[in-house]
Amino acid sequence: MILTITLNPAIDVRYKIGNFDINGVFRGKPAKTAGGKGLNVSRVLRTLGEEVEASGFLGGNSGDWISDEIANIGIKDSFIKTDVETRSCIAILGNGTQTEILEMGEKISENFVEEFLEFFRNRFDRFETICISGSVPEGVQEDIYKVLCEIAGKKKVILDTSGRLLLKGIEGNPYLVKPNKEELEGLLERELITFREVIEGAKELKNKGCKNVLVSLGKDGAIFIDESEKVYKVSIPKIDVKNSVGSGDSTIAGFAYAINRNKTPEEALKLAMACGMSNAMIDETGKIDLNVVEEFLPKIEVEKL
Numbered sequence: 303m304i305l306t307i308t309l310n311p312a313i314d315v316r317y318k319i320g321n322f323d324i325n326g327v328f329r330g331k332p333a334k335t336a337g338g339k340g341l342n343v344s345r346v347l348r349t350l351g352e353e354v355e356a357s358g359f360l361g362g363n364s365g366d367w368i369s370d371e372i373a374n375i376g377i378k379d380s381f382i383k384t385d386v387e388t389r390s391c392i393a394i395l396g397n398g399t400q401t402e403i404l405e406m407g408e409k410i411s412e413n414f415v416e417e418f419l420e421f422f423r424n425r426f427d428r429f430e431t432i433c434i435s436g437s438v439p440e441g442v443q444e445d446i447y448k449v450l451c452e453i454a455g456k457k458k459v460i461l462d463t464s465g466r467l468l469l470k471g472i473e474g475n476p477y478l479v480k481p482n483k484e485e486l487e488g489l490l491e492r493e494l495i496t497f498r499e500v501i502e503g504a505k506e507l508k509n510k511g512c513k514n515v516l517v518s519l520g521k522d523g524a525i526f527i528d529e530s531e532k533v534y535k536v537s538i539p540k541i542d543v544k545n546s547v548g549s550g551d552s553t554i555a556g557f558a559y560a561i562n563r564n565k566t567p568e569e570a571l572k573l574a575m576a577c578g579m580s581n582a583m584i585d586e587t588g589k590i591d592l593n594v595v596e597e598f599l600p601k602i603e604v605e606k607l
């Protein structure tokens with residue numbers, strides 16, 4: 303069983319409105335999913351056949367809706383129930399356009415943050431692998447991920463976030479971080495053009511305190527640096543992309559599933575990429591097709607540099 307942490311979940315609401323334009327009035331039918339990066343990871347883990355316990359903060363009617371959704375797919379709900387409404391994030395898919403409105407999330411009061419930390423302290427030891435993903439709502443301290451990594455100690459904590467949350471989190475020595483290229487460039491405050499530069503950047507990040515670093519590169523696959531500084535270059539076949547949002551989350555799910563079963567880095571990287579690619583070929587976020595994943599596995603190349 304894997305524990306996932308989503309401190310800032312959301313109901314993702316998608317409208318498909320072909321002729322969408324600013325200033326217009328449109329009618330549309332919303333498609334809703336239980337969102338937030340950690341919940342995407344959780345869904346993909348379930349599809350892979352893994353048992354999942356999910357925690358973070360949920361509140362109000364939206365929180366209840368998300369609780370129902372995750373219960374329906376057999377995820378154990380360990381979310382702390384707060385007194386504020388869980389946010390919604392809206393995406394409007396037009397003809398080749400995507401307009402997004404991301405609510406910030408209401409402030410979480412200190413007592414709920416304490417309750418969550420208490421849950422984590424009491425519960426982390428039951429899991430070998432813990433996935434922590436995404437942003438945090440107002441009211442949660444900037445070093446929360448560092449605190450969680452420190453509590454989790456030797457457990458395999460996979461941390462997928464960005465900016466200051468990631469920089470601080472790394473100080474807690476997570477097992478793996480998975481920035482995409484833009485996130486890595488943001489952290490290092492410089493552009494990374496060639497594979498060589500990405501490898502150097504990933505090594506720099508590792509030296510800041512993460513045991514393993516996986517840099518996902520969209521259609522260009524990934525670069526992985528393991529604990530002993532071995533470098534792996536992962537190449538993937540070309541695919542027809544529908545919507546690559548959530549491909550990073552699917553990648554994390556694949557990797558977490560594999561390492562939780564003590565697979566080799568090569569096997570973990572292949573499953574990680576195949577899950578990301580399958581997600582990119584489906585409209586919905588955080589969804590994979592196991593047949594497609596199986597089909598991709600032998601087509602992914604892992605090269606030790």
Ligand SMILES: Nc1ncnc2c1ncn2[C@@H]1O[C@H](COP(=O)(O)OP(=O)(O)OP(=O)(O)O)[C@@H](O)[C@H]1O
Pocket residue numbers: 481482483518519520521522523524538539540541543546547548549550551552553574575576577578579582
């Ligand atoms: N356009 C694409 N073509 C082929 N594979 C893709 C594409 N986009 C994503 N993938 C697959 O998914 C993996 C992760 O994608 P990406 O690097 O875009 O993550 P990300 O930016 O963190 O995504 P998100 O944060 O939205 O979940 C890639 O390493 C690759 O295996």
Ligand SMILES: [Mg+2]
Pocket residue numbers: 462482550551
């Ligand atoms: Mg990402």
